[in-house]
Amino acid sequence: MRRFMIGQYSHYNRDKHIRDFKDNFYGVEACLLEDDIDIQKLISEANKDKFNIGIHFPLRAGGWRLRDPQFLSKDDGIRKSSFEYMKDELECCYNWVNNLLKE
Numbered sequence: 001m002r003r004f005m006i007g008q009y010s011h012y013n014r015d016k017h018i019r020d021f022k023d024n025f026y027g028v029e030a031c032l033l034e035d036d037i038d039i040q041k042l043i044s045e046a047n048k049d050k051f052n053i054g055i056h057f058p059l060r061a062g063g064w065r066l067r068d069p070q071f072l073s074k075d076d077g078i079r080k081s082s083f084e085y086m087k088d089e090l091e092c093c094y095n096w097v098n099n100l101l102k103e
Contacts, residue, residue: 002024003026004022004024004025004026005025005026005027005028005029005052005054006020006021006025006028006029007028007029007030007031007056008028008029008030008031008033008038008042009030009031009032010032010033010034010061011033011034011035011038012030012033012038012039012041012042012045014041014045017045021051025051026051026052026054027046027051027052027053027054028042028046028051028052028053028054029053029054029055029056030042030053030054030055030056030059031055031056031057031058031059032058032059032060032061033059033060033061034060034061034062036060039059039060039096043096043097055093057086057089058086058089059089059092059093060089060092063085063088063089064082064085070082071083071086
């Protein structure tokens, strides 16, 4: 399987993209982007250069008190709030993509 991706963490770095991305790569894996503008840049570049975007959950930074939600917690409240956060984050990502596809 040759589906290589480069990572973009905290912000979209065009210089890193140009340096690391190869023609046969599948796409870019994004994680914990700190600004919505970086998400827009990444999606725009993906549309322009025809590469795929993968999300190493969560896409956006600052949405949860720790890096990853604790959806396997034994505490019902923590588990429920973790799933609620993940649902909201996925809906946001879905809306981002749909809005940009309409443009």
